[in-house]
Every structure is written in structure tokens, then in C-alpha cells.
Amino acid sequence: MGGSRLKVVLLTVRTIEQGVGKERGKSSDEYFESVAVCYVDPDDLSSLGVKEGSNVRVSTEHGSVVVKTVSSLRGPHPRVVFLPYGPWANAVTYPDTDSNGMPSLKGIQADVDVAPDQPVLSLGELLRKQFGKR
């Protein structure tokens, strides 16, 4: 296989780990580890030629972000990936609301590339990179 890019449908979702992490505190390691991740179907991981825990870049027309892969236990869901709600996921979500106030947070087109040399940014680094407070 050895392909290094996948076209996928991306959904941002709640996970129990994210729920527990956010209550522990958004600066906590638990929150980072539960949110800066992407749940990928095991077969799609093989297609990408990577193992669980590798860094991948998730890109949409609105941005891109590096996260760690988690092999999904909820498969099979080929070519569908899940990112827990949080700032990493929202680096790539669509702000269009179709004039009803709700941005597009589920079922959006995205690409997943292997990115072994690119780091997963911490919350502070991500905020600085995105918003560069002033």
C-alpha cells in the first residue's frame, strides 16, 4: 500500500476521554492527550502506512492541524475519521453556517497526510500560532 494521503469525511465528536479531560482542566495533560488526536479506521491506518500514535496532518480548505492517530475501536468506518471537540479539531472545521448560525462541524471533506516530522502543538503553542495574541 504505502499511500501517504487519504481523502476522508471528518466529524468532530464528543468522546468520554475529552469529557473527563475538559473537567480536569484544559491545561492538563489528560485534556491534551484526549483531544489532539484523530480516530482512524485500522484499515485506513494501513493504507496510510502508519501505526497508531503516529503524527498525521489533517487538512481542509479552512486550515490544517497535526494530531496523533488512534486506531478506532468503533470500526469499520472506512474513510471516515473522528476528531474530538476542541481547539485542534476547530483548526480545520468550516465556519459557514448556511445562514442558520451553525457552523459545519460534522461530515466535512478533509485530507489526512502522514507527518512524522511535524510535532503536535500544545494548547499554548496552537493558540499562539493561530491567534498570535498580540
Added chain:
Amino acid sequence: MPIVKAVTCPVCGSLCDDIEVTVKKGEILKIKNGCSMSESKFLNYNGHRVLKPLIRKNGELVETSFKEALVRAAEILANANYPVLYGWSSTSCEAIRVGVELAEEIGGVIDNSSTVCHGPSTLGIQDVGISSCTLGQIRHRADLVIYWGSNPWSAHPRHVERYTTLSEGKFERSEWKSYIAKTEASAGRKKVDRALKRTSRNKSVLPPVSVDHGPCPAILKAGRKLIVVDVRKTRTADVADYFIQVEPNKDYELLQAFRGLIRDQEIETEKVAGVPVEYLEEVADAMINCNFGVIFFGLGLAQSRGKPRNIDAALSLTRDLNARTKFVIMPMRGHFNVSGADTVFTWQAGYPYAVDYSLGYPRYNPGETSIIDILRRKESDAALVVASDPVANFPKKAAEHLVSNPLIVIDPHFNATSQMADIVFPSAFVGIEANGTAYRMDHVPLPLKKIVKPPIGILPDKEILRRLLVEVRKTKRAAKRKG
């Protein structure tokens, strides 16, 4: 050690009110009955927080006095042309009420987190109407429970146990036994698989667990039935009697297919949304033949393509089903008081979210007066965020403008939005350090308890907002006298 009983949990919209908290010397030591999120909150709330107001000076957030933060925040809000006031879903109704008064005073837009969760559901309900009830009725009477685009195992961990399939109702029994049998069978299957793998060196001897859609004898069983419709086989789906794996963004056509089926219409295609029609027919039969059915829908409907139209279809399906049997429907509200935010907004302003006071009277037009749209159009010139973390939860393009505004945050947590703020007021945790009222997802109001004292100098949201309102009025009066 004193144990505080019947505590309402301030985490999700289920508002479990049977939590028992052990307190010693003003510290929470132990939690009973809570889920993992509840436990995480009660036992760790004190970890990552700031205890002094902060103000941004030379690009850095530094500690300041409450007075200085208050005066500066009031100046920002009083002088803004089009301020936005956002959040409100994780605080008390009493605080929200002051928030709406403040929005009217400064001619701002007040919006709550419904706007990025069940806002489309509200729009759907306004279009179609809703047939609903309380969770108590569902607990006692529902014999068919459907979770659609919702994964309570992760988002509302005790929902199934307290209110639906696994709860012991007056007229419907708990399905605990069948759940345990199912779990044991699945564990046994995995054990056998592992043993065979070790001996035969085969990859896997047993066929993999299939996620096709039946045919499934469980749909015909007596007692309470649980059906899950989702894009992946969630943990909730593992517990279910029937799982329908819908393709992403295809919920609308699946709902409309069900509407046709329950009216005995023929569907002239083999599959709808990736699901064979024959399996849908089985589920439609189960829907018609139940005594009391309920659909709980989550953000799988509200955030996918179609948004309010998906909800229209789900509400219409429920309406249609009521011609054949008794059926109700309810959104799975996320934050513990997001229903309360909608309720307080409605009885104060007439509208549940996205309320614009810029013309001096409340206007409501989601898509125009909703915060994501205002931020995308870069219209706001100041922002107050209360008990929420939009920098983490809004798409980056929307958060960019929010961060470029003078940004005031009132929140007990030091979250992503606080890190980007210009003024931060740390507040007491409502439901732990401050009392108040919250609305459960079925619009039942429940009291939130003060279990321990907040740290010295830390006020509840309600009190900070009240003082801010007084200060804003003072600033405006002073400006009037000058000008």
C-alpha cells in the same frame, strides 16, 4: 465525615441529582453515584484555576485588583458599538438573567452555546412543533428508545441507566440482565478468539464482528428495546438491540424513508443512506408496534449537512408516528444549563438564543444575529464570554475575530479563551461553590447546591455580572454628564 446528599451534578444536560459528596474541612474527598466526568469535575475542579482577576498589559496577562478589572471591563462594554455576550450554558439561571439585563443595557448581542449545538434543533422546533415529555415519563413508560446521532455512553454517561433502557420504571423493567448477558457473550467471544489465535497462529479464526444491519431477532423481543442510529458503532450501539449505521450526512433521507415506511409506502430502492430497506422496514414495524416510543437526538443531526432540516424531519417523523402510537422526541442537551440559558433568554427577551439588542429592543434572526455569523462578518467590537470556551469550540475563522476584540472572560476555569482574554474574572464553580438553578434537558428546573466555600475573594458569576452591570451604568452616566 459529612456527606452531602442529593447533589445535582453540574456537568451535562442529564443533571443527575443523586450525587453524594463527602466533604472534609472544606474539601471534596469522595463522590458517589457520579459518572467519570462528574467525578473528574468534583475531584479536580480546584486544579487549574486562577484566583485573582487578570488584565493584559504589554501583551501579558498580569494580576490586578477586582476594582481595576471591573472599571476597565465596564469601559470596554459601555463604549462598544456592537458588543457580543456569549456563553451562559454552564452557569446558573440567576446569572443568565443578569447577563440578559446587561446585554439590553449596552445594546449588545447575547447568544448562548445552543448556537453551536442544538440551535438548529430550536429552529426545527419553531417550524414543526415538538411532541415531548419529561424524562420521568420516559423512565416509567417508554418501551422503545432510539438514540439518533447521539452517543450517551460518552456525552451523557448515566442517561441510559437513569432515564431509559437500563432504568427500572413503574411500567417497564430495566434491561440490565440482557445487557450483562450481551457483554458476557462479547467478552467470551473475544476470549475464544484470542485462544484460537494463539493455538492456530491464524490471524483470526472467528469472523469479525459484523456491523451489517441484521436481520436481528432482538427487534422482536419483548420488553424495552434500544435502537441506535449513528455513523459508527459507538459504545452505546454495543448495548443496543439494533444498530443502524447511517452514512455521514445522510440522516435526512433516512428519516424521510422512515416517514414513508410508517405510512406503508413502498421504497423503490435497495438501500437508503447505506442501509438495506428490508432492515429499515423491521425498525419501522418496531416503531409502530411499540406502546410508548422516544427519539433522543444529538448533534449527529444538528451539526451534519441539512442541520435544521434534519431536525424538521425527525420532528415530523415523531408527529407522523403519533397517528399510529404514542411517540415523543427530545434533544440531548450538552452543557448542564444550556436548556436554562434558552429558557431564561426566552422569558426575558422572547427568543431562546442569538438575541440582538442593538436597536434597543430584542431581535432574533439566526444566521444574522448568531455569534458565528457576526464574528465571520467581523462586526463585533467587544466581547464578554461567561462560563464558556469559544476559542476552543468555535471554528478558527470565527475565533480569530473574537480574539481580535477587547475580550472579557468570566469563568471559573482558566481555559483557552481566558488565555486569549484582555480581562479575566475568575468565578466560583456553580453547583460546587455557589448555588443556583439549572434546567435539565427535559426543562425540569433543579437546584444546584453550594457544597464548599469558594476561595477568598472569588465571587459567583451572578455577583460579578451584577457588579459589572452597576459599573457599566455608572460609566454611561458619567459619559452622559461629560458629553
